[in-house]
Amino acid sequence: MFPLFRSAGVRFAAIYAGLLAVSAAALALYLWWSTAGLLDRQTEAAIRADAQGLSERLADGGLRALVATVADRLAGNVDDDAIYLLADPAFLRLSGNLDHWPAAVREVGTFYELPVTRAGMRSLARVQSYDLPGGYHLLIGRDVVVRAQLRQLLTDALLWALVIVGAMATVGALVVRGLFRRTLSNVSATAIAIAGGDLAQRVTLSGRGDEFDQLAEVINDMLDRIGRLMEGVRQVSNAIAHDLRTPIARARTRLEDASLHAGTTAELHAAIERATADLDGIVAVFQALLRIAEIEAGSRRAAFGRIDLAAPLAGVAEMYEAVAEERGATLTADLPDRLPAFGDAALIQQAVANLVDNAVKFSPDGGSVSLTAQASARGLEIVVTDGGPGIPKDERSKAPQRFYRGEAARHTPGSGLGLSLVQAVAQLHGGQLRLEDAAPGLRAVLALPATGETGVV
Amino acid sequence: MRILVVEDDKDVAGFVVRGLKEAGHTVEHADNGRDGLFMAVSEKFDAVVLDRMLPGGIDGIKILETLRSQQNITPVLILSALADVNERVKGLKAGGDDYLTKPFAFAELLARVEALARRGKTEGPATKLTVEDLEMDLLSRQVKRAGQKIDLQPREFRLLEYLMRHAGQVVTRTMLLEGVWDYHFDPQTNVIDVHVSRLRQKVDKPFPVPLIQTIRNAGYTLRAERV
Numbered sequence: 001m002f003p004l005f006r007s008a009g010v011r012f013a014a015i016y017a018g019l020l021a022v023s024a025a026a027l028a029l030y031l032w033w034s035t036a037g038l039l040d041r042q043t044e045a046a047i048r049a050d051a052q053g054l055s056e057r058l059a060d061g062g063l064r065a066l067v068a069t070v071a072d073r074l075a076g077n078v079d080d081d082a083i084y085l086l087a088d089p090a091f092l093r094l095s096g097n098l099d100h101w102p103a104a105v106r107e108v109g110t111f112y113e114l115p116v117t118r119a120g121m122r123s124l125a126r127v128q129s130y131d132l133p134g135g136y137h138l139l140i141g142r143d144v145v146v147r148a149q150l151r152q153l154l155t156d157a158l159l160w161a162l163v164i165v166g167a168m169a170t171v172g173a174l175v176v177r178g179l180f181r182r183t184l185s186n187v188s189a190t191a192i193a194i195a196g197g198d199l200a201q202r203v204t205l206s207g208r209g210d211e212f213d214q215l216a217e218v219i220n221d222m223l224d225r226i227g228r229l230m231e232g233v234r235q236v237s238n239a240i241a242h243d244l245r246t247p248i249a250r251a252r253t254r255l256e257d258a259s260l261h262a263g264t265t266a267e268l269h270a271a272i273e274r275a276t277a278d279l280d281g282i283v284a285v286f287q288a289l290l291r292i293a294e295i296e297a298g299s300r301r302a303a304f305g306r307i308d309l310a311a312p313l314a315g316v317a318e319m320y321e322a323v324a325e326e327r328g329a330t331l332t333a334d335l336p337d338r339l340p341a342f343g344d345a346a347l348i349q350q351a352v353a354n355l356v357d358n359a360v361k362f363s364p365d366g367g368s369v370s371l372t373a374q375a376s377a378r379g380l381e382i383v384v385t386d387g388g389p390g391i392p393k394d395e396r397s398k399a400p401q402r403f404y405r406g407e408a409a410r411h412t413p414g415s416g417l418g419l420s421l422v423q424a425v426a427q428l429h430g431g432q433l434r435l436e437d438a439a440p441g442l443r444a445v446l447a448l449p450a451t452g453e454t455g456v457v
Numbered sequence: 458m459r460i461l462v463v464e465d466d467k468d469v470a471g472f473v474v475r476g477l478k479e480a481g482h483t484v485e486h487a488d489n490g491r492d493g494l495f496m497a498v499s500e501k502f503d504a505v506v507l508d509r510m511l512p513g514g515i516d517g518i519k520i521l522e523t524l525r526s527q528q529n530i531t532p533v534l535i536l537s538a539l540a541d542v543n544e545r546v547k548g549l550k551a552g553g554d555d556y557l558t559k560p561f562a563f564a565e566l567l568a569r570v571e572a573l574a575r576r577g578k579t580e581g582p583a584t585k586l587t588v589e590d591l592e593m594d595l596l597s598r599q600v601k602r603a604g605q606k607i608d609l610q611p612r613e614f615r616l617l618e619y620l621m622r623h624a625g626q627v628v629t630r631t632m633l634l635e636g637v638w639d640y641h642f643d644p645q646t647n648v649i650d651v652h653v654s655r656l657r658q659k660v661d662k663p664f665p666v667p668l669i670q671t672i673r674n675a676g677y678t679l680r681a682e683r684v
Contacts, residue, residue, distance in 0.1 A: 273674070283560055284643065287540060291642070294541045318612055319638060322651045350642045357646050 009180040013173030020172060024165035028158045036151040043126050043142045044111060050082075050140050051130055058132060066138075067095045081143040083116065083125050089135030098139065105129050105139060113144070124148050183212050187219065199227050232296070236289065239403040243416070244282060251278035288417040292402070295424040300344055309339040309373070312349040313382065317371050320356045329363040331356070333371045341380050341448055343429045348382075348448070351425040354418040355384040355444045361414070362388030362442070379431065379450040387441040396435045422446060458503040458574045459483045463493030463520065464536065465511050469559070473506060476563045477570070490515030497524055502531050504574040506566070509537035509548065518551045525552035532573035534566070542641070564675035568627040575626060586621040589681045591660065591668060593621055602664060612637070613656050620669065620679040629676035653677055 050073075057069045070084045074097055085096035093100055097118055105112050108131050116125045127141030186203055193201040202223060203216040258271030294300065317333035324331035341348070352371070359369040367387040374381050391399050398404050400423035403416040419433070422444075426433045431448035460482050464470040470486055477484045485500070487493035490511035497505055497520060505524075509517040521533055535553040537544060548556045554576075555569050586593040590603045598614060600607045609617065616637050620628060630649040634640045653669065661667040670678050 279560075280562070287558075287643070290540060300542070315638065319644070319648055319652075322655055323646055323648050326651050326654075346641065349640075353640075353642075353644055357644055361646065 009177035009184075012180055013177040016176045017169035017173040020169040021165060024162060028162060032154065032158060036154050039147045039150065040126070043144060043147070046142060047126070047128055047140050051128070054138065054140070055130070063132075063134070063136065070095055083118065083127060083139070083141035083143060085139040087137045087139070089137075091137060094136075096139070101137070101139065102127070118143070187216065190219070194223065199223070199230060236293075236402055240289075243403045244285060247278050247282050251275045251282070254278065285415050285417065288415055288421065289402070292417065292421050292424045295347065295421070295428050298428060300347065301428065304343050307341055307343060307345040309341050309345060309348060309380070310335055310337060312345050313339065313352055313371065313373055316349060316353045316356055319353070320360055324360045324363065324369055327360060327363065328365045329360060329367045329369060331360065331369045331371065335371070335373050336375065339373055339375055339380060343448065347425045347428070348446075351422040351446060352382055352384070354422050355446065358418055359384050359386035359388070359442070359444070362386055364388060377450060380448040382446040382448075383443060385438045385441060385443045387438070390437060390440060390442045391435055393437070399435060400433060458571075459485070459501070460570060460574070461485045461487070461493070461496055461500070461502045461505045463487045463490070463497070463505065463511065463517070464508040465489060466508070472563065473566065476567060480567055489513035490517070490520060494520045494523060497531070498527065498529070504570050505531055505533045506570060507533050507535050507553075509535055509539060518548065521551045521553055532576060534570055534573055536561070562674070564627065564672070565629050565631065568629045568632060568676060571626050572623055572628070572632065575623070586618065588621050588624040588679055589666070589668060591621070593618060602660065605663075607659055609659060612652070613659070616652060616656055617660065620677065624679045627672050627675050627678045632676070
């Protein structure tokens, strides 16, 4: 294929031009058929009618009557376009307005269009010959020189029209190609900019809301999502760089210190054990990170189904009641008998466990934590409230970020990943995590939509 | 017990083999899939510790599937660096009895292998569990110690049942989480310790000899303390 046709714009333009030309040609053909063709058919019909009439005369009155009728018809022919020639078996003229039998006319029943000389004038005629009894021949025709001129005129006009159509097709094709290129250049310029590293670029919308705008919107949505994922990856790698460096450095220091300074085997053992514990902590952080990444990737949606959360949530409450009690706090759970939802029960259970774990951890002595859940038409709301220090308003949006630890949480154990996981689970289910002020304390709401519809993470 | 370890990493394999031998087991080791499969099929073991990813063209899942297709029901513990849920499910579906993610604490591995090897030997469903003077009736769901009735919450009952079924063995916190609570994630707080300590209040505190022992860096075990 020509390299030119590798351009989709040229291809579309060629298709446009081709379609236009084909339809114009079809129109021209139809016009031709219904005008020039119609004239031809009228002529032929007239000749046939003549032939019919003359053959009746011949049957009634013999050759003589036929000669008389031909003379009559010629005399009565106002338009002076009728042509008759009666010839004997040797094709010699007996009667009629042609001087001699045209040499070209040999076959019976076929229309011929040929130049004739009639009364000294050259002209064009459409004729047909008939064989008569006794070996005589009859030629019936019509002078079609006027019609031929008309047909010529029509042909010229149509040819000119085709030339104009061709020109218009070319111009139209160029316009189509230009439009195509302009629309695409918008998208491709954006793509090039993004490939070059400028992730903030977006495809501009024409505002017409047409298919190209829809495409642009889809592409922009995709870019937004990629941007968010990239931002997430950047955050995680930063977090890993900063937050895991500390425990790794601590474990390393312990081991080096022990290998240099441990005086007794017992000291050495103790140092190694502490370093192992540090490393276990790092592994736990990695596992939490991987799990969040796994959830955010959305692959677990394949395992979604209709679930009842009543038992899993009751399990969480039961598990943490003892923990709360040991810390001098109380955990009360108010859960309905049935909590239908759509999703992954194990993940939601883990998310709620994280919320309750946090609440119990930050609860003051004698404080109370509550776990409630409500199903409504809009969806499911699981609420965990504590009487702890809460999260200041300006920190609330940052709290679910990976490794984020609020001021109040600096001195409690934790990885800073608990709320990240809750957020990831919420988004996987098309819901959201809301952190509100319980005055005092924190009110964490895990809202899940009622149906199976899941949002984009 | 006779245990087969199929693991290609020299350090991990050496560590596991040494540890299992120290715990009193007979250990065979294969460092590739082909030998591992051959040994697993041709010899009799009480348990197999199987790494998922092995050199030699035959990976752990393949070995497992071959074993199971030959009606070999030797308990298999899968060791893997692949932690995500799908991998775990894949391993268990292929016929694995337990799944442990690397890195792991040796105590965790030992406890799980011993639990698996023992499970293969239990004789039919019991209706009554007895450890020293502690008795559990699984039908009437009653617990008695030294003839004295002990009232337990449903979850405490299941926790004690799990400990009694594994009496004399070490059970780790993760095993309890999975076996009693069916949780496959690690709660940040040591919830298991809290629940075990509550159980102790009821089962051990009123009696002279404590049965629930804490094993440092490992978990718990149920047995009378030997002095």
